[in-house]
Amino acid sequence: MNKIAIVTDSTAYLPTDTIHKFGITVVPLMVNFGQESHKEGVDITADQFFARLASEKSLPTTSQPSVGEMVQAYERLLQTHESIIGIFISSNLSGTAHSAETAARMVEGDISVIDSKITASGQARLVLAACEMIEQGLDKEAIAAKLNAMVESIKAYFIVDSLDHLHRGGRISGVSALIGSLLQVKPILHVQDGKLELLEKVRTRKKSLARITELVKTAQDPNKHLTLTIVYTDNPSDAAEVAEQAKANFPGASISTAQIGPVIGTHVGPGLIGFIYDQQ
CATH class of the missing domain: 3.30.1180.10 (Hypothetical Protein Tm841; Chain: A;domain 3)
Known part of the structure; x- marks a missing residue:
């Protein structure tokens, strides 16, 4: 069994090869054009989105992953890992981290949720740092402590x-x-x-x-x-x-x-x- 799994959300905008290299689990947020919903990075790319945005009269909306989606991700990972570190978009920009924390309380397992207090490449920086620390053999508590310190520096x-x-x-x-x-x-x-x-x-x-x-x-x-x-x-x-x-x-x-x-x-x-x- 692997020791630590890393979970993040789609607003880290990680390259696909990076996701595959480190085995990162990405839970997507949604972008909604009227009643039409798309999972970010799954059903719609950035280029497709901005091309459509230019022709839309109404501004799209966004929505966070459900608690159920987070629970499913955690339960799947805990079948093959001893613990999980989740690194999510700032809780002041999205409710995603709150969903992740709620899900963590519903699952029997060792899960730490990190509020990145940022998004995009700042969030990605934390995810990559966590992956590197796992490769270096640090334990979950040490990694979480270092990540929380990094949050304040970004x-x-x-x-x-x-x-x-x-x-x-x-x-x-x-x-x-x-x-x-x-x-x-x-x-x-x-x-x-x-x-x-x-x-x-x-x-x-x-x-x-x-x-x-x-x-x-x-x-x-x-x-x-x-x-x-x-x-x-x-x-x-x-x-x-x-x-x-x-x-x-x-x-x-x-x-x-x-x-x-x-x-x-x-x-x-x-x-x-x-x-x-x-x-x-």
Whole structure:
């Protein structure tokens, strides 16, 4: 019997080869166009989603996995593993972690649930760290403790192309959305205590990118290694260009790009560029 299984949800946006390599179980969230529901990463890809989003008049909605789906995943894994570590999207962004915790109390087994307080590549970073620690032979308690410490070190800044999706999703007030549209503001968002919040309003995209670069530079510890992921929605060429700029701005850092998929894309809309980083 294997010792520790890793479970996460689809908003980590892990590459398929990574999922297979480490045997990660991914429980999908749902994106809903009217009465039509799709499992993220199973029934609909990111590219398919953003292509459809461009032609839809109504904003899609999202929904979390049910407690029953979590129970099924746990029970299946406990047949072949001694324990489970679940790493999920911030509980302030989705109810997924709450479903995972409820399911854990319903199943007889050794299960630890980690609230990542982040999503996308920040969540993926925790999942990969857990897999690496399993390979190193650490026990579940040691891994969970290290993951909870890492949670506090992962930071994120996002630039959204439009305030419209945030407004329609109830994230900001109508007045703020109107002012943003009139002044062509490119808002900078950040994740604070697991919540997506407005940090600053900057007039142009170029200035917004310069500002988040400055924020990361200010926070950078020369004695630690910086791991930075440029996340994007439907704009891979923009992300590649920003990544090249980041390599010049952060020499020695580990820099990559990663696409954000349907569930998070529903709330932030097309054209997003973000920096998700941590230092170890």
